Amino acid sequence: MIPNCPEGTTFRAESNIMRKEELLLKKKKKMTPKAKREAIWGFVFIAPTIIGLLILNYYPIIDTVWQSFCKTGDFGIGNTFIGLNNYIKLIHDSEVFSTLWNSFKYAILSLPLTVSISLVLAVLLNRKMRGRGLYRTVYFLPMVCAPAAIAMVWRWMFNQDYGLLNHIFNAKISWVTDPTIALIAIVIVGVWSAIGYDMILLLGGLQDIPKDYYEAASIDGSSGVHAFFRITIPLLSPMLFFIIQTGIMGALQLFDLPFMIMDQSSRAWPKVKTITYLFYEYAFEKSNRGYGAAIIMFLILIISVITFILQKTEKKWVHYD
Amino acid sequence: MKTRMVALLLALVLCLGLAACGETTDNGGSSSGSKVIEVAIWDNNQLDGLQKIADEWSKTSGYKVEFTVPGWDGYWTMLEAGVSGGEMPDVFWMHSNNAEKYMNAGSLLNLDEYIAKDDSLDLKNYFEGINQLYTFNGSTYAIPKDHDTIAVIYNKAIFDKYGVAYPTNDWTWEDFAAIAQEITEKGKADGIFGTYCNVGNNQDGWYNLIYSFGGEVISADKKSSGYDKPETIEAMKFLAEKILPACPSPDSMASTGADTMFLSGLIGMVSMGSWNVNTFYTSDNAEDYAWVMLPYEDRNGNGTCEKEERCTIYNGLGWAIDAHTKEADAAYSLISYFSSKEAQIKQAELGVTMAGYVGCSEPFAKAFGDMDVSPFVQIEEEGTLIFRPYSKSTAIWEDDAYNALVAAWSAPETMEEVVRGIADKMNKTLADE
Numbered sequence A: 001m002i003p004n005c006p007e008g009t010t011f012r013a014e015s016n017i018m019r020k021e022e023l024l025l026k027k028k029k030k031m032t033p034k035a036k037r038e039a040i041w042g043f044v045f046i047a048p049t050i051i052g053l054l055i056l057n058y059y060p061i062i063d064t065v066w067q068s069f070c071k072t073g074d075f076g077i078g079n080t081f082i083g084l085n086n087y088i089k090l091i092h093d094s095e096v097f098s099t100l101w102n103s104f105k106y107a108i109l110s111l112p113l114t115v116s117i118s119l120v121l122a123v124l125l126n127r128k129m130r131g132r133g134l135y136r137t138v139y140f141l142p143m144v145c146a147p148a149a150i151a152m153v154w155r156w157m158f159n160q161d162y163g164l165l166n167h168i169f170n171a172k173i174s175w176v177t178d179p180t181i182a183l184i185a186i187v188i189v190g191v192w193s194a195i196g197y198d199m200i201l202l203l204g205g206l207q208d209i210p211k212d213y214y215e216a217a218s219i220d221g222s223s224g225v226h227a228f229f230r231i232t233i234p235l236l237s238p239m240l241f242f243i244i245q246t247g248i249m250g251a252l253q254l255f256d257l258p259f260m261i262m263d264q265s266s267r268a269w270p271k272v273k274t275i276t277y278l279f280y281e282y283a284f285e286k287s288n289r290g291y292g293a294a295i296i297m298f299l300i301l302i303i304s305v306i307t308f309i310l311q312k313t314e315k316k317w318v319h320y321d
Numbered sequence B: 001m002k003t004r005m006v007a008l009l010l011a012l013v014l015c016l017g018l019a020a021c022g023e024t025t026d027n028g029g030s031s032s033g034s035k036v037i038e039v040a041i042w043d044n045n046q047l048d049g050l051q052k053i054a055d056e057w058s059k060t061s062g063y064k065v066e067f068t069v070p071g072w073d074g075y076w077t078m079l080e081a082g083v084s085g086g087e088m089p090d091v092f093w094m095h096s097n098n099a100e101k102y103m104n105a106g107s108l109l110n111l112d113e114y115i116a117k118d119d120s121l122d123l124k125n126y127f128e129g130i131n132q133l134y135t136f137n138g139s140t141y142a143i144p145k146d147h148d149t150i151a152v153i154y155n156k157a158i159f160d161k162y163g164v165a166y167p168t169n170d171w172t173w174e175d176f177a178a179i180a181q182e183i184t185e186k187g188k189a190d191g192i193f194g195t196y197c198n199v200g201n202n203q204d205g206w207y208n209l210i211y212s213f214g215g216e217v218i219s220a221d222k223k224s225s226g227y228d229k230p231e232t233i234e235a236m237k238f239l240a241e242k243i244l245p246a247c248p249s250p251d252s253m254a255s256t257g258a259d260t261m262f263l264s265g266l267i268g269m270v271s272m273g274s275w276n277v278n279t280f281y282t283s284d285n286a287e288d289y290a291w292v293m294l295p296y297e298d299r300n301g302n303g304t305c306e307k308e309e310r311c312t313i314y315n316g317l318g319w320a321i322d323a324h325t326k327e328a329d330a331a332y333s334l335i336s337y338f339s340s341k342e343a344q345i346k347q348a349e350l351g352v353t354m355a356g357y358v359g360c361s362e363p364f365a366k367a368f369g370d371m372d373v374s375p376f377v378q379i380e381e382e383g384t385l386i387f388r389p390y391s392k393s394t395a396i397w398e399d400d401a402y403n404a405l406v407a408a409w410s411a412p413e414t415m416e417e418v419v420r421g422i423a424d425k426m427n428k429t430l431a432d433e
Helices: A006-028 A033-067 A085-091 A094-125 A132-144 A147-158 A164-169 A182-207 A211-219 A224-252 A256-261 A275-285 A289-317 B002-027 B044-061 B072-085 B099-104 B112-117 B128-133 B156-161 B173-186 B202-212 B230-246 B250-255 B258-263 B274-281 B328-338 B341-349 B374-382 B394-410 B412-431
Strands: B036-040 B064-068 B091-094 B142-144 B150-155 B269-273 B289-292 B311-314 B318-321 B384-387
Touching: A033 A289, A085 A289, A094 A132, A094 A182, A094 A224, A094 A275, A094 A289, A132 A182, A147 A164, A147 A182, A147 A256, A182 A224, A182 A256, A211 A224, A224 A289, A256 A275, A275 A289, A275 B394, B036 B072, B036 B328, B044 B064, B044 B328, B044 B341, B091 B328, B112 B328, B128 B384, B142 B328, B150 B156, B150 B202, B150 B274, B150 B311, B150 B374, B173 B230, B173 B269, B202 B230, B202 B269, B202 B311, B202 B384, B230 B394, B230 B412, B250 B394, B258 B269, B258 B274, B269 B274, B289 B374, B318 B328, B328 B341, B394 B412
Parallel strands: B036 B064, B036 B091, B311 B384
Antiparallel strands: B091 B318, B142 B318, B150 B269, B150 B289
C-alpha cells in the first residue's frame, strides 16, 4: 500500500495551509512584519513533520476508508466500488464479533490491573527509601525490551512441557493452549510489560503534587489511606485519565502478544484471537484488503465512541488544579 | 514577499531531497547504463551457491549480478511495493503461494518468445507441476529453479535405546504407525514420543498420507475439493486413529515445533522437507540422525510397493523477470543459465537445493558429507511426485481447513465429520474463484 504519487498533493495541501495562514494574518492585522516572518518560519520548520503526517498517516487513512467500499484487486490495481457490501458482510460475520469480544475481554482484564499495580508501585517508589533508583529501573526495564523478544521469552516460560513456570510450580498447566486460561496468560504478559511505563508517568504526576497539601491535611488529622484517596487520587486524575484512555485504545488494538506467544494450531486460539488479528488475516493472508479495511474501520468507530464517552465523563472526575 | 519565496524554495529543496533519496537506491539496481542485473531471493542459505553460479554467467555476458536477500517477509513486502511503485529487481524468485497473483497483475515478463528462440532450454526437461504452476493463460512466466520432496528423519539413539529396528525403505504407513506407537509406549516414562504431526504439517506431513491412500486434496481441474473422497477420509481417519496417538498431545505440539522437539531428542522419527536438511546436518547430534523414504500404502494388498502407492508432495520455485525491466534479454539469458542442466547440477552439488531439471538431483544426495540424504532423490524413481495442491484461493481454503482440523486433533473420533465439513466450505470457496 505505497501511495502512488503523494508528493504533489501534499505540496499543494502544504501551500494551501500557508495561504490560509496568510489570510488569518491579514484579518488580525495586529501582527508586526517581524511576528509575521516568525510565523511563516514556524511553518517552514514544522513542514517536514506535517508532510510526513500527511503522507504516512492521513493519506493511508483516507485510502483505507475508500478501500473498505471496494472489492480490492491485487497490488491496489483494479479496485471496484461495491458500496456497503463489505459492511453488510461484516454485520453478519460472527467471527468479527467474537474477536471483538476477545479484544474487549483483554481490555477489561488488563486495564484495571495495570492501572492499580502501577499506581501502588508509583506511590511506594515516590517515598524516600533505600535503593529507590534500582527499583524504578527494575520496574521500567520491560519497557526497554523489544515486545517481540518479551513475547518469545514468555512463550518459552509458558511452554507446558518444558517451560520454566510449570517447572517451578511443579504443575502441568496448559498456559497458552487451554481455552479457559490462555487469555489470562496473555493478560499477565501484557500487564507485566505495561506497568513500568504507566508507573513512570504516575511518578511524574505524583511529583507535581505539592507537599503542602499533605502537611495541611495531616494537621487536620488526615493521613495515610484517607489522604491517598482525598488528595493523591484527585490530583493525579489528569494523569490517570490519560493512562486509562490510551490504555483502552492500546488494549483494543492488541495484536503482537497473542500472535507471538501462541500458535494458531492451539485450541485456545479462537478464544484469544483479537479483532486486529482478524484484520491482518483478511488484509495480508487472504489478500482481501477491502474486507480487512472494513473491519478496521469498524474498530476505529468503536474506539471513537468509547473515547467520546470518556471525554464526556472527564469533567465529572478529572481535576486540573 | 521575499521570505515566502525562501520558504517555498526550502520546502521544494526538501521535497527534491526526498526524491533524490529515492533515486539513489534505484541506481544500485535496474538502471541501464551500469550493466548490472539485480536479483532478489529470500533464502540466505542459498546465496553463496547462487552467487558462484551467477559469476560463471558473468564471465560470458559481461553483466554483473547483484543479489539482495531481504528474508521471506521482507521479500514479499519489497515485491508488493515494487509492483505498485514500479521499482523492481530485474530477476527474482516466484513461489506457489503468490505466483497467480503476480501473473494476473501482469507484473512478470511473458517468457514465451524468449523460450521459443532459446535452443538450450526445453521446458519438457523440468518437473511438470512446476511448469504448470508458472503457466497462466497458456503462457510461461517463470522457469523452474528447483524442487523439494519429503522424507522421514529418525533418531538412531532413540531406536537403539528402546531396541526398535531402524526403518527401511520397504515400509508401509502401517509399519510407520506401529513403530511410532511402540516408541511412544516404551518412552512414556522419559517423555519421548514416536512421531510428530501437527495441523500445520500438511506439505511435510498428512498431505503425503492422503495421496498415498489414493485420496486428493483438490480435484485435477481445481474445481472441487477432494476432502470428501472416501480415500481421503480413510487416510485422515488412519491419521487420527493410528498416528496421532503416537504424537505428543495437541497442546504440546501447539507449544513446541517438530524441529525443536526432534533436535532435543524427544521424537523418534518425523517426516521433513528437503529444505530443512541443513538444519539437521549442522546440528549437535547430526551423527545420530538418518533419513529414510516416506512409507507407502499397500492399496492393492500385493505386499510390494507400486509407484503410485508411495507419494511425496513436491513444490518448486521459479525464476521470474520483471515485466518492465530494461535488460530483458540479459535477464532472460541469466535465468536460462540458472536453469540450464550444467547450472542445475552445480546447484545440487553445492547443496543449495535439488534441481528443477528432472534427473539432475543425484549430486544433492552426496552434498552433505556423512549424512546420506538420498531418500529425497530416490523417491523420484520409486514413488510418485504430487505437486503441492493449490488453486487461486489456496490461502483461503488452506486456512479454513487448518482452523477446522484443530478440533479434530483434540478429538480424533470426530475426524470424518470435520473433514466433510472442510470439503463443503472448500467447495464454496472454489465456486467463488
